[in-house]
Amino acid sequence: MALFGSLDTMPLPEILGLLSGKEGALELWNLKGVPPTTLYLRPGFVRAVVQGRKPLDREAAKAALKELLLAEGGSFEFHPGARPKGGEDLALPIERLLLSFTTLQDELAHYRPYLPHPEARFTLAGPSPEEPRYKEFFRRALPYLKRGASAVELSQALHLPLDEARLYLYKLQGLGAVKRAEMEARPKDPGLLRRLLAHLRAAWSL
Structure with a gap:
């Protein structure tokens, strides 16, 4: 044909x-x-x-x-x-391939408003989940999650569509296997407060 x-x-x-x-x-x-x-x-x-x-x-x-x-x-x-x-x-x-694709599309349509930002970083928080789909993703992503990784990084490293990586991270977070990485605190500028107060005094004296 x-x-x-x-x-x-x-x-x-x-x-x-x-x-x-x-x-x-x-x-x-x-x-x-x-x-x-x-x-x-x-x-x-x-x-x-x-x-x-x-x-x-x-x-x-x-x-x-x-x-x-x-x-x-x-x-x-x-x-x-x-x-x-x-x-x-x-x-x-x-x-099975088509069923998996349909399931993924349905999940993305349902969870898209809740998916993490592509650049949000995640680290390990618990053991591997038992659900086969998430367990396989967790196994492949483990070396990257140990040092912290975003959906963008995992998408590129594991050759996955970006939204699929975001969905898996969202699911793993709900299962307690990963957590959002804490934002690195910026170095404090001890002179910042003094400069701000000096600027306010100057403004008030006008």
Whole structure:
């Protein structure tokens, strides 16, 4: 089945749902903030994700798929029957991928007004949560949270969409696993009060 067009008229989640039972290569390009990517599919699964002619490992592939699902604009073309040249079959379930994406979108829509500022810094406050999604994020973010990190820093380091990193930090804070880092106190200027009082006296004497 030949399939091509714009992601503005047919979003990627819809395309993956349509192709979930097919085998072939789905090429994606001109997406905002995402390099050209090829997804190799087999019935029910994403078997490989290739960017810059380089197959991505499992973690990088999952991160790339999230970015692709959230990206704006772009074009696509599906080549039936195409297979990757060697490499590991990632066997990422398409149905689970789409369900995870839908859940993330629903959570972001609900919690967006409460999400922390992208530059707000967080540090460790407690043990890892038991919820698998947050537990995996906590494990990957642990080295950065030990010294304090913001959603921006974690998004870049862990290859996650920024709002997803903000959501995870919000959830982890609610679970007591992280806390807001205290603002560093600015050095006090002992002469500041004297200068302020002198300025007020001068103003009053006018």
